[in-house]
C-alpha cells in the first residue's frame with residue numbers, strides 16, 4: 129500500500145506551498161446508503177487535473193440549491209469516498225513522518241462540519257485505524273530502531289484554559305513563554321508508550337494506564353523521547369444554525385468557532401507570508417506557534433459530508449478564504465478585511481463564490497512557498513471501539529509536533545520547540561481536546577451595567593477632570609504687552625494684532641485642521657482617548673483581582689486569567705488588541721471603551 133520512498137518524497141519536497149490543503153469525502157454509513165435512492169445524484173463531485181508544474185489539483189463542486197448552482201473549490205487534492213484511509217496515509221502522512229525524523233515540525237489539522245468523518249479519518253477504530261494511529265505505529269517502530277522512546281501527554285483546552293487529562297485531578301496547566309519565546313506547558317504529565325497497544329490505552333482514555341503512569345516528570349523519559357502533539361478541535365458550525373438549534377448552546381459554538389477562526393487567521397497569515405502572524409489571538413494558536421511557524425509543514429484536511437450539509441458548504445468557503453494566499457479555492461472577498469484576515473462576524477453570511485471566479489483568482493496567486501505540516505487529530509473522550517461513538521462535536525484537529533533527533537532533554541516543563549542540538553531526544557506527545565461545553569458567560573456580561581464604582585473609571589474621570597482644568601486655564605488668546613508686540617513687529621515681517629497669541633512665523637501647519645477650532649478639538653480628543661486607553665491598560669497590568677472584577681466585562685474567571693497572564697509576563701496588555709487574549713473581541717473592547725467614556729459624563 130505504501131508508495132516508494134522516492135514518490136513520497138517528491139510529493140512534498142517539490143512543493144513550494146506552505147500549507148497543503150486536501151479534502152476527504154467520507155464514505156456513506158449503512159443508514160445513509162439505505163436512504164439514498166439509486167438515481168440520486170451526489171451533492172459533491174470532484175474533478176482532478178494537472179496544476180502548475182507537476183502538481184495535481186482537485187476542484188470540488190458542491191451542488192447547492194437551486195440545483196443549477198454549482199460552487200467549485202480548488203484543493204491540492206480531494207480524496208473521494210472510495211479512497212481508503214490507508215491511501216491517504218501513504219500519500220500524505222508517511223512522507224511527513226520521514227520529515228519529522230529529519231527534524232522538521234509537522235502539523236496535520238483535520239477540520240470539518242459535524243459528522244463529516246474527522247474522527248473516522250483521524251482516529252478510526254480498532255478494525256480500521258485512522259491516520260493518527262497509523263502514524264503513531266510508524267513513529268513507534270522508527271523510534272525503536274533508533275533506540276528512542278515516545279511519551280504522550282493529553283490535555284484539553286477549555287475556555288482558553290489548558291487542563292491536564294492524564295492527571296486525575298485535571299489541573300489547569302499554565303502556558304508559559306520563556307525569554308526565548310518558547311512556549312511551555314508547565315507541569316504537563318507525560319506517559320511513556322512503548323507499543324501501539326499502550327498508545328491506544330492512553331489515547332482512548334483507559335483509566336488504568338492514566339492513573340498509574342502519570343507524573344509530570346517521568347524519570348525514564350529523561351533521555352530519549354519523541355515528541356508528538358495531537359489536537360482535537362470541535363466541529364465547525366454555522367453560527368446561524370446554532371442559534372436556532374436548542375441542543376447546541378450558541379455560546380459554545382461561538383467559542384469553538386472563535387478558536388477555529390484564530391487558527392485559520394494564523395494559517396492565512398503564514399500562507400500569505402505576512403510579517404505579523406496573529407498567534408496571540410488565542411491560547412490555542414499560542415500553543416501551536418512553534419508547530420505552525422518557521423519551517424514547519426502544515427497539512428489541512430477538510431472533511432466533507434457525502435450528503436448535503438450546509439455546514440460543510442459554509443466551511444468550505446471559510447477554509448478557502450484562509451488558504452487563498454496559496455491555493456485558490458473560491459474566495460469571497462466581501463467577507464474578508466483588507467488585511468485578508470477572516471472576520472468572524474462575517475462568517476454567518478458567507479456566500480460561496482462561483483466557479484469561474486474561483487479559477488480566475490487562482491491564476492493570480494498560485495505561487496507559494498515552503499509547506500509545513502504537523503499532526504493528526506483524534507477524538508479522545510469516548511469508547512475506542514467505534515469512531516461514531518466518540519465525541520459528537522468535533523471539528524478537528526490533530527497535530528503531531530515533531531521533534532528532531534537533536535532536541536534538548538525534556539524537563540518537568542514540556543518544551544514544544546525542538547531545539548537544535550546535542551541530546552538524543554525527540555519529544556513528547558500531547559493531546560488537546562476542546563470542550564464543547566464552554567460558554568461565553570463573561571463576555572455576555574460585558575455590557576451589563578455594574579453598580580459598583582470601578583476604580584478605573586474613577587481614575588479616568590480624574591484624568592478627564594485634570595484635562596478639563598488644564599484646558600480651562602489655558603486662554604485661547606493671550607493679550608501681549610504692547611511693547612513686546614512693537615519690538616517683535618519691528619524685527620519681523622509678520623505682524624500681530626494685539627489680541628492674538630504669539631506664534632512662531634516660520635511654522636506653517638500643512639492643514640487647516642490643526643489650527644481650526646475643530647482641529648484643536650479633534651487633537652485634544654484623541655489625546656484624551658489615548659490617555660484613557662493607556663490608563664485602562666495600566667490598570668489591567670497592575671490592579672488586584674477585586675479591582676479587576678469591578679470593571680465591566682471582567683468577572684471572576686477573566687480576572688483570574690488576567691492574573692495568570694501577568695505571571696507569564698509582567699505587562700501582558702500592551703494594546704487593546706491584547707484583550708483578545710482574555711476572550712474579549714475587538715467589538716466588545718470598543719463597546720467597553722465607549723461605555724467608559726460615556727460614564728465620564730454621568
Ligand SMILES: Nc1ncnc2c1ncn2[C@@H]1O[C@H](COP(=O)(O)OP(=O)(O)OP(=O)(O)O)[C@@H](O)[C@H]1O
Nearest residue numbers: 154155242243244245246247248363516519520522
Ligand atoms: N469512510 C467512511 N465509511 C463509512 N462510514 C464512515 C466513513 N467515515 C465516517 N463514517 C461514519 O460517519 C459517521 C460520522 O463520522 P465521524 O464521527 O468520524 O464524524 P465527525 O466529523 O468526527 O463527527 P463529529 O463532528 O460529530 O464528531 C460515523 O458514523 C462514522 O462511522
